[in-house]
Amino acid sequence: MEDIEHFEKEIRLVDENGRRIDGRSLDALRPIKIEAGVLKRADGSAYVEWGDNRVLAAVYGPREAHPRHLQDPTRALVQCRYNMAPFSVSDRKRPGPDRRSVEISKVTSEAFANVVFREQFPRTSVDIFIEVLQADAGTRCAGITAASVALADAGIPMRDLIASCASGKIAGQIALDLNKEEDNFGDADCPMAVVPRTGEIVLLQMDGHLTEDEFDRAMKLSMGATSKIYEMQKDALRRRYAVTALDEDDASEVSP
Amino acid sequence: MDGGKVLAAFLGIRTEHEGFVDIIPLGGRYFPQPDDEVVGQVVDLGPSHWLIDLNAPYPAPLHATESPWRVEFGETSKFMIIGDACLVKVLSVDETKRVQVTMRDRGGRRLSGGHIVEIGHSKVPRLIGKGGSMITMIKDFTRCQAFVGQNGRVWIDGEMNDMVHAIQAIRMIDEHAQAIGLTESVKGYLEGAYGKRGA
């Protein structure tokens, strides 16, 4: 994040016991909660709390793509809009897209375009909206994690969910899931998103300084984390659609 | 399909329940299939057709020749205007997902009076019930006419008080489609409103 914190010059991001400022070990994820189907109007939705991040995602579609000239006659468009609420950061952010939001919107649209079965819906658009309500670094990863669940909640056919996480380098050491202070004062941050079943990487960005070996170690940490996150995403969907039981006598006509 | 198993894990629920396995399709918008009878709404019109919204990713053109009327070129608005609701049948869906509908099938008509309630289209089988039992029960108690569109739109017509009860029963089914004893709950609600009677 861009805002400046007033810390002492010698901020110790990692202490002698390998503990970070929030008490985590280098390879620990912040606590994550995921809930599916939280909004009424949207076709699908999800809410994620990830450390101090709070992100809401909604999906509308497939719906006719407008304006007409943007329609693709062979498949659906996948359009993701990432937006931060003005009060989501310490220094109020003016409403409306800034360059950072536009860039994140673009790379997340591209990630989802990879997994949605777009050919099933020519001339339409699948519209994904990510609203960051409270930010503490890693919002794009939380947003992608939420948006995947929202897509499934909307019944959009996909080859898999997308799970996303970031790793980086703080105080010279590779660490998983950087929070705001670590991102501001650390040496590198590398958000990524994968298709869990195949390990394909559909989003990858990095800023800072990493050796090849450090990069490998960071990716290993992220990959491990994304499989945990994938389980949480599926679990959120299972809970949303938990079936108490079926009326025996009506059960048979429900199957298609 | 390779993704099928994974998709089933989060797009549908498999439950094993006393010997049978049921797959309840979850969310996802209604997608028109040929022969579906649906409640549509006119969202646009041209000199020889109306464009019908089906509560699906695509609207469908209804050509004047597929209507029960004799429509002169440019006179489509004499028969249906934007906003009008109608009963139509899906004629065809081609490879590019263009949908055609017709009103020339039995029952096809412009709707007037009554009200339209929308439910999740996956709840339609539940609302209809085995052999039509659920919707018939609602119609018998409330003396309303009802048409359940495959697209999740339900048209009902009757006396205002009766419509209020029918709508409430339909909403109960939409909310609790997966609950145990839903039939009993709906019956209980209707008996509470009308008194017990042989349905």
Added chain:
Amino acid sequence: MSSEVISELMREHIVKLVASGRRADGRAPEETRKLTIEKNYIKTAEGSARVRLGNTDVLVGVKIGIGEPYPDTPTSGVLTTSAELVPLASPTFESGPPSPTAIEIARVVDRGIRETKTVDMSKLVITPGEKVWVLFIDIHALDYDGNLFDAASYGTLAALSCATMRGAKLGVPDRPLPVDHWPISITAAKIRNTIVFDPALDEERIADARLTVATDENGDVRAMQKGLTGSFSYDEVRYVISTARRLGNEIRGIVRA
């Protein structure tokens, strides 16, 4: 219906229904929907509240900082209110600059705070002409099912009521933002000849006229806004005011809690 076009059939049904004293969701004409408010919802805001009014869901954040006053009001804090009707909240909301609806909501909420002296801007001066407290009220719609005016207004008042002025930069302790009044807004919609309160989306879409009235803890009228192209008779306006007063008293407790 999911299509955004209103059908005559459905309009007539709701008109007849409300004329018979009932509403589509089973409420009585003067009944408002269930209201829940969660204060201090967002840590990064100095004050915040998430409001659910029926299925309408709005999040309001208050950010309080220190800055320069406007040159023409050197002894007044600065207040700016904006509303974002983000596309996530409804298929009818588009991304882009604020629509006239978003601007109207922001301005009505702003006047409801400023002109009522709910927050007395003259109490927010640090050094006259140089340093004042600067308040940003940001209304973020999350789920739209009618009556954003009231949901936004309750959210704003609730967020202000739990807001903290952080004194670190001035070397003074934090203190709560002083809230002096509790105006509660109540919106009514006129459908043909029937007036209903706290309109849900289906009612709002076919309403001929809309009237929002805010009353304070003494029963006085503090703000009004009429919208849409229909009209109200004078008696109807008096009726809305007295009902708004009564309903406002019931709701005030929830917002103050």
